Amino acid sequence: MTLHELKAQIQKSSGEISKDGYEMSVGELMSLYAADELIINPEFQRYFRWEDYQKTRFIESILLGIPVPPIFVFQLESGAWELVDGLQRLSTIFEFAGILRHPDGTSYSPSILQGTRLLPSLSGKRWQPTSESDDNGLDLALQREIKRSRMRVEILKKDSDPKSKYELFQRLNTGGSILSEQELRSCIAIMIDRTFHAWILELKNNLGFQSCIELSETAAMSQKDIELVIRFIVYRNYEYESNLDVHEYLDKGVIELAGSANLDRDTETRYFVDTFQILGAALGKDSFKRYDGTKFSGQFSISAYEAIVIGLSKNIEDISALGEKESIEYVREKVRKMWNKDVFRQNSGAGVRGTSRLSKLLPWAINYFTSEED
Numbered sequence: 001m002t003l004h005e006l007k008a009q010i011q012k013s014s015g016e017i018s019k020d021g022y023e024m025s026v027g028e029l030m031s032l033y034a035a036d037e038l039i040i041n042p043e044f045q046r047y048f049r050w051e052d053y054q055k056t057r058f059i060e061s062i063l064l065g066i067p068v069p070p071i072f073v074f075q076l077e078s079g080a081w082e083l084v085d086g087l088q089r090l091s092t093i094f095e096f097a098g099i100l101r102h103p104d105g106t107s108y109s110p111s112i113l114q115g116t117r118l119l120p121s122l123s124g125k126r127w128q129p130t131s132e133s134d135d136n137g138l139d140l141a142l143q144r145e146i147k148r149s150r151m152r153v154e155i156l157k158k159d160s161d162p163k164s165k166y167e168l169f170q171r172l173n174t175g176g177s178i179l180s181e182q183e184l185r186s187c188i189a190i191m192i193d194r195t196f197h198a199w200i201l202e203l204k205n206n207l208g209f210q211s212c213i214e215l216s217e218t219a220a221m222s223q224k225d226i227e228l229v230i231r232f233i234v235y236r237n238y239e240y241e242s243n244l245d246v247h248e249y250l251d252k253g254v255i256e257l258a259g260s261a262n263l264d265r266d267t268e269t270r271y272f273v274d275t276f277q278i279l280g281a282a283l284g285k286d287s288f289k290r291y292d293g294t295k296f297s298g299q300f301s302i303s304a305y306e307a308i309v310i311g312l313s314k315n316i317e318d319i320s321a322l323g324e325k326e327s328i329e330y331v332r333e334k335v336r337k338m339w340n341k342d343v344f345r346q347n348s349g350a351g352v353r354g355t356s357r358l359s360k361l362l363p364w365a366i367n368y369f370t371s372e373e374d
Helices: 003-015 026-034 042-047 052-064 087-097 140-148 164-172 181-192 194-204 207-212 217-221 224-237 246-258 265-282 302-313 316-320 324-338 342-346 354-368
Strands: 019-025 071-075 081-085 150-156
Touching: 019 026, 026 087, 026 140, 026 150, 052 087, 052 140, 081 087, 081 150, 181 194, 181 224, 181 246, 194 224, 194 246, 194 265, 207 224, 207 265, 217 224, 224 246, 224 265, 224 302, 246 354, 265 302, 265 316, 265 324, 302 316, 302 324, 302 354, 316 324, 342 354
Parallel strands: 071 150
Antiparallel strands: 019 150, 071 081
């Protein structure tokens, strides 16, 4: 690639983003939120999970005049701003001031601060006093000091490429974030089409799927089960690009499919349910564990998941046509034999790059699970 080509690509990509920015007072941001002119997607609030000490440290930073990172918003057609990045910071301020709302419209209970090393007297302090004699509420002077503090607001304007806000959200929240990669992906899905995200959650709760999945508590907390559903949908419906790593591929697939009129959710639901119904009956919790020739054991294998569910779902109609008992036995034997196949062994397990695994394993698996291939 020449330097000229690189500069042209930079100019093209940066030109797709129309941006502006300026400083605003915290009080102005509070007023915009109260007037529904600064929108925090209600479903994002499940990710508002700073601990009390983190909330206190942020309020402390404002009181001490310590600069805080900018927030990023997307300008909607109505002129209102949709929050793209800054959920924890703004939610902390709004909760402390008693104006943060739950998705159902009810208010959060105002938070109470803890003492810090620099400001131990913050302990027990709240925004409003409960009575005239209450010394734990901030007085008007401290409230005004918070309201007059300033934050930089970076604005992604409405004439930007619509996909740029999802790209911005993903980039701003990657690396050092308390959110997992799938939690970020869930936020992106909600931003594009919340019905898509709700559909993914419905699939995640399918009993057949649950009967095959055995995840650690940590994996479940980071939405690994939701990610597995996303992998099923994306692998089946969005062609893999060999230059993308796995998570970039999943991110791009969600952006393309979430708002797509070409994705037949009813058909995909049927494939998903049928796949895990047969797999659950055949192997249950052993579905994605290593088979050593005599028994299944060990931890969940993502390579096995990818090969089995894609290979099986792409051939589910032919396999189901074998009959109930025959299809169950067919799947059981196919999975057992898979662990001894050279292509699977060479492209699975530790040390195999995700890009290589997907480009080689997925097409092989589709062919392997046909009734003719053994």
